[in-house]
Amino acid sequence: MRENNLIGLMIVLAPLSLASVGGATAIYAPLQHEAVELRQWVTPQEFLNYFTIMRFMPGPSSMLGALIGWKLEGFWGVLVATLSLYAPSSLVCFIVARSWSRFAGKPWHTAMQRGLMPVATGLVSAGVWNLFQLSGGSLPYAAMMIGVAIALTISKKLHPTPLLIAGALVFEGLYLVDLL
Amino acid sequence: MTSQNSSPHTKAVSLFELYSCFFWIGMMSFGGGLMPWIQREVVTRRNWLTNEEFLPGMAMSQVLPGVNSTNVAVYVGQHLRGAAGSITALAAILSGPFIMVMIAAVSYEFVLGIKFIQAAAAGVAAAALGMMLTTAISAIRSCGLNIAPICIMIVTFILIGIVHMSLVTVVLIMTPISVLLSWPRTIKASEDKPDA
Numbered sequence: 001m002r003e004n005n006l007i008g009l010m011i012v013l014a015p016l017s018l019a020s021v022g023g024a025t026a027i028y029a030p031l032q033h034e035a036v037e038l039r040q041w042v043t044p045q046e047f048l049n050y051f052t053i054m055r056f057m058p059g060p061s062s063m064l065g066a067l068i069g070w071k072l073e074g075f076w077g078v079l080v081a082t083l084s085l086y087a088p089s090s091l092v093c094f095i096v097a098r099s100w101s102r103f104a105g106k107p108w109h110t111a112m113q114r115g116l117m118p119v120a121t122g123l124v125s126a127g128v129w130n131l132f133q134l135s136g137g138s139l140p141y142a143a144m145m146i147g148v149a150i151a152l153t154i155s156k157k158l159h160p161t162p163l164l165i166a167g168a169l170v171f172e173g174l175y176l177v178d179l180l
Numbered sequence: 181m182t183s184q185n186s187s188p189h190t191k192a193v194s195l196f197e198l199y200s201c202f203f204w205i206g207m208m209s210f211g212g213g214l215m216p217w218i219q220r221e222v223v224t225r226r227n228w229l230t231n232e233e234f235l236p237g238m239a240m241s242q243v244l245p246g247v248n249s250t251n252v253a254v255y256v257g258q259h260l261r262g263a264a265g266s267i268t269a270l271a272a273i274l275s276g277p278f279i280m281v282m283i284a285a286v287s288y289e290f291v292l293g294i295k296f297i298q299a300a301a302a303g304v305a306a307a308a309l310g311m312m313l314t315t316a317i318s319a320i321r322s323c324g325l326n327i328a329p330i331c332i333m334i335v336t337f338i339l340i341g342i343v344h345m346s347l348v349t350v351v352l353i354m355t356p357i358s359v360l361l362s363w364p365r366t367i368k369a370s371e372d373k374p375d376a
Binding site (some may be wrong): 017018019022041049051054056057058059060062063066070071072075078079082085086088089090092093094096098100101107109110112113114115116117118119120121123124125126127128129130131132135140141144145146147148149152153156157159160161163164167168169170171172174175 | 206225231237242244246254257278297300304310313314318322323339347365366
């Protein structure tokens with residue numbers, strides 16, 4: 001039974017590793033289909049709970065697969081799920097990154113690098129915009145976001161962790177006085 | 181006259197440093213979006229890579245299969261220390277979440293019920309978004325004041341942020357255009373002086 005579940009996790013998650021182009025959101029639907037409907041590893045409610053937990057967890061949200069692994073086989077389930085989720089895509093990325101760095105210094109490499117920079121910049125900026133809109137765009141949210149950005153831009157060495165903790169405390173305070 | 185993009189790190193980054201850097205990134209970055217953390221740690225604070233070296237890796241990571249943050253970890257690790265660096269950075273960024281996921285699995289029903297925690301999570305998310313804004317500002321500054329990159333930046337922003345086109349499509353369309361537009365400057369720069 002254990003072998004079956006571990007192999008099952010591998011069979012379901014390894015292809016999703018390669019299918020998750022553009023982030024973890026791409027794998028939710030197929031993962032739900034496999035884990036809830038086809039294999040009935042978890043109930044729909046459990047899947048939804050896992051989804052919510054991942055918002056409060058550090059790390060990529062596709063670690064959701066590891067929560068399913070835990071339910072099936074405990075530690076070994078988490079280990080197999082994690083490896084299946086990240087090893088295949090990382091191998092592809094490694095091969096691309098290595099080929100890329102091998103050509104460093106060639107004119108076309110520099111041109112590619114220069115060309116990718118503004119595209120990447122547009123991506124980050126759009127990401128900020130999208131997430132801000134998703135958050136509902138409230139005033140405390142905007143103020144916190146801009147305040148943190150100013151602090152981090154002014155001080156290059158400032159560690160972000162205290163700012164995140166401050167963010168939690170301020171919002172906690174606002175919640176307590178009913179302003180959130 | 182030889183290499184164009186000499187990295188700022190003349191001394192090698194040890195695997196231990198790499199591990200501890202990415203371990204904390206993996207551990208502290210709540211609510212997804214680890215990219216700003218990685219940029220801040222490896223470019224701004226530690227000077228392991230320049231924005232010129234980091235940002236292309238970031239764009240690639242978003243187009244390649246897999247999670248952006250693990251891909252960037254692999255990219256940065258390979259840039260600094262080759263295969264060993266990639267494996268170290270990947271293991272590091274996942275080991276925190278690996279432990280946390282097991283803790284969550286046994287305690288989530290209790291934790292999710294607390295309203296208190298949800299407010300704190302929103303505060304963390306807002307601050308984390310501020311960090312992403314910082315990355316955007318830093319990236320915009322690195323792009324310089326040329327017409328072509330500014331236009332590419334704005335069009336990319338509009339296509340994703342306002343038109344809501346798929347990220348992969350936008351990158352695949354905008355990159356060739358951007359590379360072509362930056363070609364004359366690249367040739368000029370390589371003739372003028374080696375370090376761009």
